[in-house]
Amino acid sequence: MSATWIDILLLVAIVAQTQSSVGSIQAPTAFTKGQTIDVHVSNGENILYNKRITEIGASFDSEGSFVCQTPGLYAFTFYGLTAEDSRLWLEMMKTDELIASIFGHTKNDYADSGNAAIVHLNTGDKVYVKAHNNYNHALFGRADQIYTTITGELLFADNIELDVENFYGPVGLLSAILTKHASVSDGLALIYDKSITNIRSACNTTTGTITAPVEGTYLFHFHALAYENTDFWLELFHNENYVISSYGYTEGSYADAGNTAVLHLKKGDIVKTNSRPGRTARLYGASNELYTTFCGALLSPTVKKISGHGTQEVIAFSAGPTQHETFLRFI
Ligand SMILES: *[C@@H]1O[C@H](CO)[C@@H](O)[C@H](O)[C@H]1NC(C)=O
Numbered sequence: 001m002s003a004t005w006i007d008i009l010l011l012v013a014i015v016a017q018t019q020s021s022v023g024s025i026q027a028p029t030a031f032t033k034g035q036t037i038d039v040h041v042s043n044g045e046n047i048l049y050n051k052r053i054t055e056i057g058a059s060f061d062s063e064g065s066f067v068c069q070t071p072g073l074y075a076f077t078f079y080g081l082t083a084e085d086s087r088l089w090l091e092m093m094k095t096d097e098l099i100a101s102i103f104g105h106t107k108n109d110y111a112d113s114g115n116a117a118i119v120h121l122n123t124g125d126k127v128y129v130k131a132h133n134n135y136n137h138a139l140f141g142r143a144d145q146i147y148t149t150i151t152g153e154l155l156f157a158d159n160i161e162l163d164v165e166n167f168y169g170p171v172g173l174l175s176a177i178l179t180k181h182a183s184v185s186d187g188l189a190l191i192y193d194k195s196i197t198n199i200r201s202a203c204n205t206t207t208g209t210i211t212a213p214v215e216g217t218y219l220f221h222f223h224a225l226a227y228e229n230t231d232f233w234l235e236l237f238h239n240e241n242y243v244i245s246s247y248g249y250t251e252g253s254y255a256d257a258g259n260t261a262v263l264h265l266k267k268g269d270i271v272k273t274n275s276r277p278g279r280t281a282r283l284y285g286a287s288n289e290l291y292t293t294f295c296g297a298l299l300s301p302t303v304k305k306i307s308g309h310g311t312q313e314v315i316a317f318s319a320g321p322t323q324h325e326t327f328l329r330f331i
Pocket of ligand 1: 201204205206207
């Protein structure tokens with residue numbers, strides 16, 4: 001039977017109704033800003049980032065702070081490059097709380113460092129990067145050399161209903177930090193002793209592991225700072241399987257390094273950062289110097305087709321290699 005006008009009208013009506021069913025559609029909030037000129041600061045000033053690269057639904061105050069308009073879970077990353085033989089010690093803040101630090105210095109050269117955090121924000125909360133107080137910073141920037149950046153994006157707005165327990169589960173989110181100096185040897189997991197975001201208790205600060213609360217595709221960032229004149233070699237593991245590495249060493253100073261992976265996890269899968277077997281990672285940490293971090297977020301849950309919900313229809317898009325990763329809309 002060929003499609004009739006009625007069929008076509010019905011289809012249009014279904015599509016229109018789906019699109020108007022906005023309970024699970026969120027307006028994007030995302031930004032990237034960069035620094036195109038040198039910056040010298042010594043007194044804890046905010047980094048202003050003079051170039052707007054992307055700004056979608058993002059608001060900033062007169063001091064350059066991102067101001068949350070949509071309560072929800074956000075991911076932030078930031079990077080900096082020192083001027084030659086200079087230092088940087090920058091702090092990403094959530095209103096008055098330190099959430100991640102970066103340090104950079106290479107003798108007679110330029111040093112790059114970066115970090116990430118995943119945090120829950122309420123309306124009016126601010127996220128910004130400032131220089132550490134009473135410390136001389138020199139950052140390098142040119143119009144065609146933008147090393148110093150900040151990026152933020154809304155992952156899930158609070159009003160998005162993603163918590164149909166038995167259907168596709170809640171959102172797992174975490175951000176873990178090492179707050180003291182640590183040596184990690186013999187392939188052991190690095191223990192992150194503080195978590196600033198720990199939804200569904202995915203993050204275990206006793207074992208240093210993150211456990212997937214639900215099957216889906218996850219994003220992970222890990223960063224570390226080597227103790228002066230020492231190195232670290234960390235390896236990201238998914239259960240017992242090696243994924244990727246990070247290595248840092250700078251002669252006569254502290255070295256920063258990090259890495260990022262997207263992984264498909266089953267519920268209960270474990271993700272951790274181990275020291276390379278046979279090596280000792282010496283890491284710098286303090287309660288007000290949060291360089292060594294591990295954060296992750298569920299990007300999209302895996303949705304299983306369910307029966308017995310005759311009036312519900314799942315419209316799915318975005319396919320992983322072997323699984324369908326979906327955002328859901330109900331008719
Ligand atoms: C963390 O892991 C340890 C060891 O497996 C376990 O005993 C403890 O209950 C876990 N903590 C949480 C909060 O799940």
